[in-house]
Amino acid sequence: MKLLNKTVRYYFLLSVILLLVAVPVFYFVLKRIVIANVDARLIATKTQLVPRLQVMEETPEGNNPLLNNDITLERAAPHSGRDSLYTSDVVDSNSRRKVTYRLLTSHLVINRDTYRLQIKSSLANHEALITSIIILQVLLLSLLLAGLLLINRSLARQVWKPFYNTLRKLRAYKVDDAAPLHLGNSDISEFKELNAAVEQLAERSRKSYVSQKEFAENASHEMRTPLAVFQGKLELLMQTTPLTEEQATLITDLATASQRMARLNKGLILLTRIQNGQFPETEDISVQKMVIHLLDQYRSQADQKQLGIETSWQEDLLVKANPTLIEVLTGNLLANAIRHNITGGNILVKIAAGAFTVQNTGQLYPLNTARLFQRFAKSSADAESMGLGLEIVKKICDLYKYEITYAYEHPMHVFSVKMR
Amino acid sequence: MKILIIEDEQALSKSIATYLAAENYTCEIAPDCKTAMNRIETFEYDCILLDISLPDGNGLQVLKALKDDHKTDGVIIISARDSIDDRIHGLQLGADDYLTKPFHLSELGARIAAVIRRRRFAGNTALEADGLRLDTQARSVRINGQMVDITRKEYDLLLYLLANKNRVVSKHAIAEHLSGDGDGLFDNYDFIYAHMKNLKKKLSQAGWKDHIKAVYGMGYKMEVP
Structure with a gap:
């Protein structure tokens, strides 16, 4: 639930309760005031009438000009009660409609006879007024409530705008972005503080990321000279005489290890460089041409394993990218297909529907997709594979927003890169 | 044939010198820019192996000095840096080849031979x-x-x-x-x-x-x- 809805809900609840309570209360209060008013008038009329009636002689209930529809006087049994005021529905003789009246009944003695004086006043007009007032009030309150809600909503949208901006920027932020996170300014101090805190946090993680990256890069570079010394000395050792077979085997193993170190070093530097965005130059590249060239280059390796390589060019894929990176991307996938293949296996290289696909035979179970594109996630029995290849591929795909997928379609492992 | 090895890592320059000696190359070693400058002013070499990061400066200034003096010595850059930019920069300044560390001495031998063939005999050898x-x-x-x-x-x-x-x-x-x-x-x-x-x-x-x-x-x- 949104924060806005939450606050508005409470406002709304309060307003509805107020409306429900206030309107009846208002109605009753108004009614009481009206009745008190009418009563006062009735009493005033009575006070005016009584002396005038008492001075009359003969039959006061006859054609007395003081009496009318609303004031009646009739003979009654002697009564000593006090005046009574009450409300009653009386059926109107003309319109035959029930009309509510306020009645004042009083007993008075005229010429030794007891008379009952009844003065009535219609409440219909007053009730109509009260109803109008109440309807008006309800309308007004509802409008007020609706207006309040609307204003609150638009105001909240305005007020929360910096918050949503921050959220959007945070979502898009990656720690390997070269530029620091800028969240912009806000007039509202809470958001200002939030932005400042988040910016600091982002800057700290970015700095530690950068320093880690620099460390990896520097370490990789620094390693190159000692590696060169090591490799050089090994080659000199190969030239020494006499050289026994035992020594030669030892030297070969060392040379293989140093070769792997050199490769690992190259791979790490390439990865850092991709992450640093150090391949800005782009040009139009025909993926098909690139792949054909690479297949030719890897021919000897494929022949060694007696692999059957099939190609299927449904179209030529033209991309605008860095040629080195596209070569690394396609090269790594092709090399993997050769390296992790079985002797006498098959490779199918395909370009269709904007995607470059490599299928190859290999181990007879799917690779662990969760760790497939991670650093050093080895999954084949080939102990010499360096485990950086697919991560490099993934990073290049990320850079150019290509989509790479892996699937195992028995017995083929299928890697597909959607480049368009 | 004379080769000048401009490289501050002695273990490496000695390895190169030893390896190349078998091919009847005479090798001289310059561990820094200053020595290298002195050498190239006085002598002529068939091929110069040039490291870029030297203790007293950038190796590329040696290359510039060579080209400014219109010397015809062949130059192979041997560097720990291998970005395309470094490469292009080196080659634009007139280096004949660019080899990234670590390299095989045999690869270096083959490249030196190629440079000398190109320089000395106009490739016609x-x-x-x-x-x-x-x-x-x-x-x-x-x-x-x-x-x-x-x-x-x-x-x-x-x-x-x-x-x-x-x-x-x-x-x-x-x-x-x-x-x-x-x-x-x-x-x-x-x-x-x-x-x-x-x-x-x-x-x-x-x-x-x-x-x-x-x-x-x-x-x-x-x-x-």
Whole structure:
């Protein structure tokens, strides 16, 4: 639930309760005031009438000009009660409609006879007024409530705008972005503080990321000279005489290890460089041409394993990218297909529907997709594979927003890169 | 032939000097820019090996000085940096080649030989070994005047061995050289046996005494007097 809805809900609840309570209360209060008013008038009329009636002689209930529809006087049994005021529905003789009246009944003695004086006043007009007032009030309150809600909503949208901006920027932020996170300014101090805190946090993680990256890069570079010394000395050792077979085997193993170190070093530097965005130059590249060239280059390796390589060019894929990176991307996938293949296996290289696909035979179970594109996630029995290849591929795909997928379609492992 | 090695890492420069001595190159070592400048002003070299990061400056200034003086020494940059920018920058300044550390000494030997061929003999030179004549311009191989039909890979292999003759060339270096696989995608060196077998067969069928010896699965050595 949104924060806005939450606050508005409470406002709304309060307003509805107020409306429900206030309107009846208002109605009753108004009614009481009206009745008190009418009563006062009735009493005033009575006070005016009584002396005038008492001075009359003969039959006061006859054609007395003081009496009318609303004031009646009739003979009654002697009564000593006090005046009574009450409300009653009386059926109107003309319109035959029930009309509510306020009645004042009083007993008075005229010429030794007891008379009952009844003065009535219609409440219909007053009730109509009260109803109008109440309807008006309800309308007004509802409008007020609706207006309040609307204003609150638009105001909240305005007020929360910096918050949503921050959220959007945070979502898009990656720690390997070269530029620091800028969240912009806000007039509202809470958001200002939030932005400042988040910016600091982002800057700290970015700095530690950068320093880690620099460390990896520097370490990789620094390693190159000692590696060169090591490799050089090994080659000199190969030239020494006499050289026994035992020594030669030892030297070969060392040379293989140093070769792997050199490769690992190259791979790490390439990865850092991709992450640093150090391949800005782009040009139009025909993926098909690139792949054909690479297949030719890897021919000897494929022949060694007696692999059957099939190609299927449904179209030529033209991309605008860095040629080195596209070569690394396609090269790594092709090399993997050769390296992790079985002797006498098959490779199918395909370009269709904007995607470059490599299928190859290999181990007879799917690779662990969760760790497939991670650093050093080895999954084949080939102990010499360096485990950086697919991560490099993934990073290049990320850079150019290509989509790479892996699937195992028995017995083929299928890697597909959607480049368009 | 005289070679100047401008490199601050002594262990490396000594290795290079020792390796190249077998090919009758005379090597001099300059561990910093100042020494290097003095040397290039006074002497002429067939090839200069130049490290870029030196203790007292950038190696590229030595290269600039050379070009400003219109010297014709061949220059191969040997650097730990391998970005395309570094490469292009070095080559634009007039370096003949660019080799990234770590490298195989045999690869360096082959590159030096190529630079010297280009510089000294305008590329028009042939390598000879006991009746075998490899013409780098025509990319052809003749044995006692008879053309031998060999594939591109076999030619590259033969040239590589000739440039490093009388020394053991490791199978790792050969594999890297042949596959042009600088990124090290393969750990399999078996494929060079097939090429080597075919090459040796073709050469001996053409009447050449087999001078290429396998050294205990470690590498190969072409032994010619």
